[in-house]
Amino acid sequence: MIEKLARMAMLYDFYGKLLTVKQQEIMELFYGDDLSLSEIAQEYGISRQAVYDLLKRTEKILEDYEAKLGLVAKFKEQQQRIACIGELTALAQQTANLNYLEKISEIIQELKDLERK
Amino acid sequence: MIEKLARMAMLYDFYGKLLTVKQQEIMELFYGDDLSLSEIAQEYGISRQAVYDLLKRTEKILEDYEAKLGLVAKFKEQQQRIACIGELTALAQQTANLNYLEKISEIIQELKDLERK
CATH class of the missing domain: 4.10.860 (DNA Excision Repair, Uvrb; Chain A)
Structure with a gap:
């Protein structure tokens, strides 16, 4: 899990500025501020599942950038x-x-x- | 002009994989293979102006990536x-x-x- 955190932190550090504002916000709340999915869901007034999906999609976008650029x-x-x-x-x-x-x-x-x- | 070439080569090196195949091709023909706009236009069966526009747009995309990421x-x-x-x-x-x-x-x-x- 720590490895996943470190990887996401690094991917976000490199490619985060290519994400939408909302994607950036969710990543920062979850990985930066350590909020739970439920807490983020509450903040945005959306379901926990929606936050989870958004997070997974954003992580995939970052991994796709790395797969292409390898920086x-x-x-x-x-x-x-x-x-x-x-x-x-x-x-x-x-x-x-x-x-x-x-x-x-x-x-x-x-x-x-x-x-x- | 050499400075522009070197800069485009570097931007392309870093972010080129994020371009479409056609954008990559045009960049490689113009900056890599030193073809003129007219020669590229002939190869694609489009106008010289269309190649020019495509090239300018692609250069701007690369500059935008650098403005965001600064890598x-x-x-x-x-x-x-x-x-x-x-x-x-x-x-x-x-x-x-x-x-x-x-x-x-x-x-x-x-x-x-x-x-x-």
Whole structure:
């Protein structure tokens, strides 16, 4: 469930602005403010089922954007490599060992290759 | 003009998959294969003006995606910093000077902050 939350948060972060205002509102109430389906239903004066359907449809729209553009996946790969460079830099500083620099160069090259994909 | 080409190439690279097949084709013929408006018009059996309009409309759609999502701008900022880390790493290697590592750490922090924006 946490994984689903994190994924939706990320998809919404990337593609949320492409949703309608209502879709954005429902996503923010459910995923951002942690409101239950019933609470959202009450707020909008619609049925719990209608909120559920709206939410599922919106999640699917976001997943469809990611299936087409793949920017979240690309971003995650980048993030991993940047974290890796961070760790190697810290290690190089702690040990005063320049050999880590070669590995850093390799990862930078990977990052540049990733950009061109 | 080259700047416009580079921008359209990048926007298309990021958001092209959200266009219709016809819009994608026209963009690829004009920007990828360097065909003229007249040549594309001939290929589709439509007027030169119709191709022009289609192209302008498609460019506007891509610009609208960027206005909403800003992923190309974010990507460019990232790219600059990654290139910078590459240069600093090379300098550190050439001079065997570990002081560059501190600057690298700073840029990595900037990259991480950028991700969260």
